[in-house]
Amino acid sequence: MADRPAPSTAAIAIATAIIGALGGYFLGQASSLGIFGAQSRSSRRANHSMAEEDSSSDDDDEEADQQAGDLKEFSDSREECKLVLVVRTDLGMTKGKIAAQASHATLACYKAMKRDQTAAKLLQRWERMGQAKVALQVKSEEELELLQAQAMSLGLCANIIHDAGRTQIASGSATVLGVGPGPKSVVDQTSLANGHRLWAWGIWLPQHASSSRAHSQSLPPQIALRHGFCMYNCHLAGTQVCITGHSCRYTARDAQIAAMADLDIEEVNRVRKSLGMAPLPSSNGSNGGLNFKPAASAEDNSDAESTGDLGYLDGRQAAAGDNWKKLQDEANAKNAREARLAKLKKERDAAQRYAKLEGKGLGDADEDDDQDARSWLLGQNKRKKKIDKARARMLQKELEDRENQAQYTEKDLAGARVGHELGDFEEGEQILTLKDRNVEDEDEEDELENAGLREKEKAKERLDLKKKSTVYNPMDDEEDPSKRSVLAQYDEEIDGKKKGKTFTLGATSASGPFQVNGSEDTVAGLSRQRFSLDLAADEKQPISDYMDISEIKVKKPKKKKDKSKSKKRANDENDTTLPAGVEASADTMDIDTPAGTTSTKRRLDEASFIDDDDLQSNLAAQRRVALKKRKLARPEDLARQLREEASATPMDDDSNDGGLVIDETTEFVANLQKPEVAVQRRKSSPEPPIEHIHGSREGGENDVEMHNGESSDEGEVKPSLKSTAPEETQTTTGLEDDSTLNNGIGAALNMLKGRGLITTADSGDINAQHRERQRFLAEKQKREAEGERKARLQRERDRASGKFERMSAREREQYAQHENKARDQADSRQMADVFNREYKPNVDLKYVDEFGRSMNQKEAFKHMSHQFHGKGSGKQKTEKMLKKIEDEKKREARSALDGSEGSGMGNAASVTQKKNRQAGVRLQ
């Protein structure tokens, strides 16, 4: 705006132009054409080169003439058309004036064009394509005329409007020049020199855009504006503007909306140039309409390249060609290089392959001796000799080598230590290896060992460890206890492992590689060792679990001796007759057996009875009672028997041998014991001395039957003592034998008791009660019998006194009744008395729960309480109870074999066994 002399006027002019253009379709004709020169202009040549030329007017004329005739050609072309209105701004016209004048110019141009038939199509096109109008300004009439001349020279219609001069300006002054409508390219050539100002341009948009769609497709697209004109408001100093918006199209979806103009690149470039911005890259600078552009000529390319302007497409294409060529060259070079390398490699490989095959092959003929068969035969001998010689030489060399080679013989092994006893080795070849040892201890010597033997040793050690044999071995030879120290078993732990037996290998003779060296600790020692081993083998035989027959043999005569001795002694005692005051048990003991044996047996008794003190005391009491009873009878018995049976048969002796009067209680108690025990006790129990007097034959075997026959009305089978007698002698360990069921009810009871299945109350109390009861019953019977007897006596007395005779039969009856009554009363009174005095009721309340278990007092109370309240115990308690019952059942049902359960030791043993994964049954 700054370089504009009259901005306000210009604005008015623009507005006028717009209004005029908008107003409608002015038909006008340019009245005059002026030709001016002397101005540099950018022209578009036919060949569309960008070059701008400053040429003389003559040149221009020629050109114009030349191209004026071309205008007709455009009638068929599709190039857009435009009308240029050049307004003089030096007149100071107002907007309205300018608009009016522009309208005049437009109308004038249109009318002129209308007259020309040839230009009808052109005009039509212009009309259809928006009637593009461009407003330019000039500052003088001369310029105006110049432009007119130019336009006319190009064959364009160019009219200058001269105002009537009635309002603002002088009459007849030229105001507006209208050029065209003409094809854009032609118009551009003429009027649009540098320095002209673009005021505005405008294109009419047809109202029926949709109807003109068809045109828009057939025609070059237009720059369209909505409802008329859009103005360039900015100053485009020295810019030539042409409108070539060929890429624009109608996008009106409705009448209101239209796409904005899409400017061509060159237009944009022009705009950019005017804005001082870098132009967009394009292939060739000012490329106009499509039809005016023939195929890109070589000139263009050369131009583009010569100017250094890398054309947008062509330049790129050219560059692309270069690039492609370069790439191709590179690829070719690479290929060639690779081929060369491959060839080289192939040759090298071939050379390497044949490197080994040098010399002559089978197929290759000898080239040096191309001799005939005869000479070859002649030479054959010679060759053979040569070969033999070579072979001999080879052999000799080999032998020498072998000799030279260090021979590894026994000498090398001399002094080597072997970590085993010589005796350990079995017959045959042995493989010895170097023993592993620590790197650090260098003082240790190398040692050889046999892997198999070492394994065996280790296994043995492990086994020993596992066995964990007790320190004290009673079976060890007790000959020299001095040899063994007390804590010998710790020697190994303290002093470290024993070095083990070793020997060294020597190389004294060549007989065998493993020759023992002659030093003191080897051969001699070994031989000694061997002997001693033999001895040891004699001495230490494996101790069997069973008693040896020899030992038993040894003992048997002893026993007999004992017996005989005891017999003698018994005789002695019998002679002296028993001292009265001596305590029975002790003295029978003395009588029975010699002191030594009795003492051992005693010990046995105590050992086995230790667990039942009550029983023991009871037994003692029973024995005493029995003895006392017998003692009463004894003196006369003794005397009688001594006299009568001085020459008694052995049968009698047998019958009395081991004779023992046993009442019910003692029998019962005896059955509670183990059979052996019973025997023991019987042996130690008082026996009548008769046995000893006539004791030519002994043995506990037979007396059992005798006892059976003689004693007790019980149905119980007495345990057979047959086998137990010899066993007794063997039980040296002092432990109980395993209780078994085959020895009768007593044994069974004992076992059950041992396992806690039966709880025995105080057997003494029970016995006492039982006896009391029996006694009471017997007494009662006796009393009844007494009563009976008395009644009979009374009746007899009455009969004798003649009491009955005085009475009648009825009276007698009555009397008898009375008597009976009285007697009964007396009896019952007596009985009541006795009953009151003697009867001790044995109250035993037994409660049984729903499982059949007998409950104790507490449980019973609980049970009854629950029943009373109608409410049981809780779930947890019930469960606990059930579990308890279950456990009990389980315990009771446990296998009879598992007798160890009662003692804690057995349990512990089984647990350890399980831990050590050892199988086995503990035998007790």
Added chain:
Amino acid sequence: MIEVVLNDRLGKKVRVKCNDDDTIGDLKKLVAAQTGTRSDKIRIQKWYTIYKDHITLKDYEIHDGMGLELYYN
């Protein structure tokens, strides 16, 4: 060269050819040349980001064929 489409959603939709090293200010001038609106009255934005005049299209990562919003202030 890239082409940017500017739409004011009031009826104007402009395709503008430009370089990607043009500033937003340049773009505004081009738009102004095409639409006739004064460049200082144009505001270009994308969503809520208002583009600043001195920053190039490249820096805003505006590529060929992208659409921008055209506002007037």
